[in-house]
Amino acid sequence: MTTPYARIGGEPAVAAIANRFYDLIEQDSAYADLRAIHAADLNAVRHGLTRFLAGWAGGPRDWFERGQCIMSLHRAFPITSVLADQWATAMTRAIETQPGLDPDLAGAMAEALSHMARGMINLSLNQDA
Secondary structure, eight states: OHHHHHTHHHHHHHHHHHHHHHHHHHHOOOHHHHHTTTTTTOHHHHHHHHHHHHHHSOOOOOHHOOOOOOOHHTSSBBBBBBHHHHHHHHHHHHHHTSSOOOHHHHHHHHHHHHHHHHOOBBHHHHHHH
């Protein structure tokens, strides 16, 4: 069985999606709240998202072999439904604009990643402020 990673074009396509995602949150004011919770230099998170997406889609699993959970890594941030929606929308746009990507696979990826983003909503940190 061919993995989604192979079907989307492997590392170059995964990196393009991750970079397009961060280009969107840097350049489009619709994602200003999402941009605000990130460090000034996005190079490390661009790389991290590329490695996460590669393993998530069935490619090299080096990100996962570090033993960290994507949900746990984000618990330190108060992620609201607005932030989760911004993340999901930007990721959907990044996926949909990837050339040559099968529309059904693109839709399935966007849906699964949107669901993951909304699963990270964590308002408990705001209640202590």
